[in-house]
Amino acid sequence: VHFIQVIDNNISPENGSSFKNIPINKNSITIRWSHPFHIASIELSNKKYYLIIVQETYNQSINIVKTINPSDRCEHISEILNDAIAKFHLIRRIKYYHLVCQRRSSSLSCFYYDNYFCLCNDYDHHQRIANCFEFNSSIKHDCFRISNCENGAQCLQNRPICPQTSMCVCPLCFYGTRCQFSSSLFGLxxxxxxxxxxxxxxxxxxxxxxxxxxxxxxxxxxxxxxxxxxxxxxxxxxxxxxxxxxxxxxxxxxxxxxxxxxxxxxxxxxxxxxxxxxxxxxxxxxxxxxxxxxxxxxxxxxxxxxxxxxxxxxxxxxxxxxxxxxxxxxxxxxxxxxxxxxxxxxxxxxxxxxxxxxxxxxxxxxxxxxxxxxxxxxxxxxxxxxxxxxxxxxxxxxxxxxxxxxxxxxxxxxxxxxxxxxxxxxxxxxxxxxxxxxxxxxxxx
Structure with missing residues (x-):
C-alpha cells in the first residue's frame, strides 16, 4: 500500500509504503500507518494499482474500511490513449490528460504513467481535470542486498531508509511468506x-x-x-x-x-x-x-x-x-x-x-x-x-x-x-x- 503526503505545490509529494501478504484462508488484511498522508493506493503483485482514499486534510485517528472494486483501478496511460498519442513526448501528450478524465468521468478516478500519478478531480462542479504529481512506481527497495527470500524472489522494504518491515515478491510458480514453496508439477x-x-x-x-x-x-x-x-x-x-x-x-x-x-x-x-x-x-x-x-x-x-x-x-x-x-x-x-x-x-x-x-x-x-x-x-x-x-x-x-x-x-x-x-x-x-x-x-x- 502506497501512502502519499502532499506538502506544498512546489515540493514533490513524499511517498511511503507498507507491505503485507493476504493469507490463503482470508480475503482481507489490516494495515496500520502512523504517518501523515493524503492519498492511499494499493499495488498488487501483478503491478495493478487501485485507489483507496483521497483526503484533503489528514485525519490522524481515521479508520478506513475499503473493499477493492474493479472501478477503483488506476489504469496505465497506454490502456487509455491510443498507441500514437501514448508515444508522444510528455509535453505534447500531457494536454490530452484532461480529456481522458472528461471522457470517462464516471469510470476513471486515476491513472499513472512513467514516474507520475494522476487523479481525476472535479473542478468547479462542471468539469473534471487531471491533477498529476511525481510518483516513482518502479522504485525498488532491495533490502540493502541482504535478502532472506528464497528461489530468487525480490525483497521489498517499506522505506529506503530505516525500514520497519519487508516482504518477498515471489516469481512465477513460487509462493509462501519467503517464497519457499513451488507450485510446479514436481515441486508440490x-x-x-x-x-x-x-x-x-x-x-x-x-x-x-x-x-x-x-x-x-x-x-x-x-x-x-x-x-x-x-x-x-x-x-x-x-x-x-x-x-x-x-x-x-x-x-x-x-x-x-x-x-x-x-x-x-x-x-x-x-x-x-x-x-x-x-x-x-x-x-x-x-x-x-x-x-x-x-x-x-x-x-x-x-x-x-x-x-x-x-x-x-x-x-x-x-x-x-x-x-x-x-x-x-x-x-x-x-x-x-x-x-x-x-x-x-x-x-x-x-x-x-x-x-x-x-x-x-x-x-x-x-x-x-x-x-x-x-x-x-x-x-x-x-x-x-x-x-x-x-x-x-x-x-x-x-x-x-x-x-x-x-x-x-x-x-x-x-x-x-x-x-x-x-x-x-x-x-x-x-x-x-x-x-x-x-x-x-x-x-x-
Missing amino acids: SLDAILGYHIKVNVNMKNQSHIVQISLVLTIIMIIIGLINGILSMITFKNKATHQVGCRFYLLGSSITTLLIVITFAMKFSILIIIQMTYNTNRSFLYIQCLSIDFFLRFFLNMDKWLNACVAAERAFATIKGANFNEKKSKQVAKYIILTLIFLTIRTTIYDPIHRRLLDDDDDDDSDKKRIWCIVTYSSNFRIFNSIVNIFHFCVPFLIDILSAIIIIIKTTRQRTTVQTHQTYGKLLREQIQQHSHLLVAPILL
Whole structure:
C-alpha cells in the first residue's frame, strides 16, 4: 500500500509504503500507518494499482474500511490513449490528460504513467481535470542486498531508509511468506498444499474446513491402505504362490504399499501437530525433514517399478508360453528387486542433502511463527530433479502399457489358431475387453 503526503505545490509529494501478504484462508488484511498522508493506493503483485482514499486534510485517528472494486483501478496511460498519442513526448501528450478524465468521468478516478500519478478531480462542479504529481512506481527497495527470500524472489522494504518491515515478491510458480514453496508439477509437497491452511495455536475443532476434510480423508485412506497392505502380504507370503518370480514382485509391492501408508500417516500427523503447536525441537524436526520425505519418495518409486516388473514378466510369460522357466524367473526376480532398490536409492539420495529447516516469522503476529521443511535446488539441479521424476514416472508407465499391448496381441494370435471361424478383428476386440484392466490401471494410477 502506497501512502502519499502532499506538502506544498512546489515540493514533490513524499511517498511511503507498507507491505503485507493476504493469507490463503482470508480475503482481507489490516494495515496500520502512523504517518501523515493524503492519498492511499494499493499495488498488487501483478503491478495493478487501485485507489483507496483521497483526503484533503489528514485525519490522524481515521479508520478506513475499503473493499477493492474493479472501478477503483488506476489504469496505465497506454490502456487509455491510443498507441500514437501514448508515444508522444510528455509535453505534447500531457494536454490530452484532461480529456481522458472528461471522457470517462464516471469510470476513471486515476491513472499513472512513467514516474507520475494522476487523479481525476472535479473542478468547479462542471468539469473534471487531471491533477498529476511525481510518483516513482518502479522504485525498488532491495533490502540493502541482504535478502532472506528464497528461489530468487525480490525483497521489498517499506522505506529506503530505516525500514520497519519487508516482504518477498515471489516469481512465477513460487509462493509462501519467503517464497519457499513451488507450485510446479514436481515441486508440490504436502507442506506446500496444506501448510498455510493450518492455523497456529488453534485446536482441530476450530481449524479450517480444508484441514478437517483432509484429516477425515487421510484417516479413511490409512485404514483402507493398512487393510489392503496386510491382506496382500498374507496372500503373497504363502509359499504356494511362490512358483514364479511375479509373486516376489507382488509381495514386494504389498510391503511397499504398507510402508507408503505408514510413512504418509507419519508425514501428515507430524505436519498437523508441528504447525498447530509450533514445535521448536529442532533436532526432531531436522531428522524427520531429512528422512520422511526421502522414504516416502523411495517407496513410491519402488512400488511403480515393482508393478512394472509384474506386467513385464506376465508379457514375457505370454510370449514364451510353455517354454517359460519358472525356476529361472524366481532367481531373476530376486536380482531385479535388489537392483531396483539400489538404483532407486541412488536416484533419490540427493533429496535429503538439499533439505533444510526454514523459520517463517510473521512480522505482525509473534504467535504465528512457523518452521518449514523445504528443499532447495539450484537451477541446474532443478532440471536434473525433473528428469529423475519423469524417468521414475514414465518408464514404469510405458512398461505397463507395452506389456498390456503385448499380452493382448499375443493372446489374440494364439486364439486365431484355435478359433479359426472367427475374424482376427473380433478376437482382438474380445481380448481388449477381457484385458482392459491392464490398460486402464496404469492410466488411473
